[in-house]
Amino acid sequence: MADRYLRFTATAPGRALTRRLGLPQPAALRRWTVEHPSLTGSLVHLTAGESTLALAPVLARTGLPMGDATAADSPAAVVLDASGVRDVGSLAAVHAALHPVVRSVAASGRIVVLGAPLDAGDHHQAAAQQALEGFVRSLGKEIGRGRTVNLVRLTDAEAAWSTLDFLLSPKSAYVSGQVIEVGARSDDGPPETGDRPLAGRTALVTGGARGIGEAVAETLARDGATVVVLDVPQAEADARRVAERLGGQALTLDITAADAGERIAAELPDGLDVLIHNAGITRDRRLANMPAERWSSVLDVNLASVLRTTDALLAKGTLRRGGRIVATASIAGLAGNAGQTNYGASKAGIAGLVRALAPRAAAEHGVTVNAVAPGFIETRMTAAVPLFIREAGRRMNSLAQGGLPVDVAETTAWLAHPASGAVNGQVVRVCGQSLLGA
Numbered sequence: 001m002a003d004r005y006l007r008f009t010a011t012a013p014g015r016a017l018t019r020r021l022g023l024p025q026p027a028a029l030r031r032w033t034v035e036h037p038s039l040t041g042s043l044v045h046l047t048a049g050e051s052t053l054a055l056a057p058v059l060a061r062t063g064l065p066m067g068d069a070t071a072a073d074s075p076a077a078v079v080l081d082a083s084g085v086r087d088v089g090s091l092a093a094v095h096a097a098l099h100p101v102v103r104s105v106a107a108s109g110r111i112v113v114l115g116a117p118l119d120a121g122d123h124h125q126a127a128a129q130q131a132l133e134g135f136v137r138s139l140g141k142e143i144g145r146g147r148t149v150n151l152v153r154l155t156d157a158e159a160a161w162s163t164l165d166f167l168l169s170p171k172s173a174y175v176s177g178q179v180i181e182v183g184a185r186s187d188d189g190p191p192e193t194g195d196r197p198l199a200g201r202t203a204l205v206t207g208g209a210r211g212i213g214e215a216v217a218e219t220l221a222r223d224g225a226t227v228v229v230l231d232v233p234q235a236e237a238d239a240r241r242v243a244e245r246l247g248g249q250a251l252t253l254d255i256t257a258a259d260a261g262e263r264i265a266a267e268l269p270d271g272l273d274v275l276i277h278n279a280g281i282t283r284d285r286r287l288a289n290m291p292a293e294r295w296s297s298v299l300d301v302n303l304a305s306v307l308r309t310t311d312a313l314l315a316k317g318t319l320r321r322g323g324r325i326v327a328t329a330s331i332a333g334l335a336g337n338a339g340q341t342n343y344g345a346s347k348a349g350i351a352g353l354v355r356a357l358a359p360r361a362a363a364e365h366g367v368t369v370n371a372v373a374p375g376f377i378e379t380r381m382t383a384a385v386p387l388f389i390r391e392a393g394r395r396m397n398s399l400a401q402g403g404l405p406v407d408v409a410e411t412t413a414w415l416a417h418p419a420s421g422a423v424n425g426q427v428v429r430v431c432g433q434s435l436l437g438a
């Protein structure tokens, strides 16, 4: 499971040899730790076009000292507000703003470009704003040194503070090349800025006994949630171990049971705030060799049970107002993968579910619905992949390495945050900007 190549390239001879051979140069990523919760260095705020966003107070909340683009130091983060770019001519201001600073951004630093929603009535504005997407994705692929580049489309800076806080922190180490849309402010109450934003809230994680689900449970508990670790009866010992460590509760049931939603509701008479659909399985075979059972078991665990339990918990009112649903897609599902017609169908279905349900769940229940789409994540599942395919999976992304379960967990925690009410209907890849799909 250990990425020996990453360790080798971190040594001086390893770096010299791999550079001479033209091999990938992954940089050790800086992730969140209790000791180092923020990026180190300044934040440079640039503007292209005429912006109406009130960004200053939101950027101040990141705690990063404001820097100067002309100073000689290496900024940890650059925010370019391009929300006012309305035509192709003013895209020159994007180049003019970033060209002088891009080289100096620190290793594991962040570039966040802010855009506006595309205006269907103004094709010049739409062209210029869509251009930002190609710009961000291209810069993400060339910038290197563990640096990430993302685009946030927004109309209200305050509604986007939890998103900017996440993207401008070490928590988003493996999120790059993404386009995230943030809507209007929701009425979730005052924004939560403490380091336990989920205190007093209950979160249920399906498939929480190990792998990515275990990391999600840990991270939500770190953020103050009381976690319920749900897994199959065969994984009861692991589910209990995780729940006890986190001061939560284990719940053993098969999520494909017809009455799974009712049983969860019965276990949680006081309600639920955060529902994480993480349980998932693969049963790979090419379609020509795939028996119906392999097809249906994957569709049932990964998609049908997600629909059934979501419907049941919304209908029963178990999910409280201000609640959050985060489902788990996969880049293999979005881009397609040989041998995974069943898995790809199930994970693409998650994206359809999220986009269609999000506006209705918000309007009728005050609940947001989003998905994470992991790329190559270092887990037991990917450790079992044959060596050469595993190496290809690890290197074929802009950061030239696999992600860790905690990267998916941090992204989930941002989507579950009480201040993320304006983030709805998004499918966010946690894939180091994988070459699979966009």
Ligand SMILES: NC(=O)c1ccc[n+]([C@@H]2O[C@H](COP(=O)([O-])OP(=O)(O)OC[C@H]3O[C@@H](n4cnc5c(N)ncnc54)[C@H](O)[C@@H]3O)[C@@H](O)[C@H]2O)c1
Pocket (backbone or CB within 6 Å): 206, 207, 208, 209, 210, 211, 212, 213, 230, 231, 232, 235, 253, 254, 255, 256, 278, 279, 280, 281, 301, 328, 329, 330, 331, 332, 373, 374, 375, 376, 377, 378, 379, 380, 381, 382
């Ligand atoms: N590891 C990756 O690289 C990767 C990439 C993309 C997507 N994903 C997705 O992330 C999620 C977690 O993946 P992982 O690598 O941690 O997998 P994993 O196999 O390590 O863990 C999955 C957990 O789900 C549980 N589970 C399976 N079927 C269940 C059921 N019917 N009811 C209740 N629990 C059930 C398992 O017991 C297990 O504890 C899955 O949805 C997977 O498809 C993983």
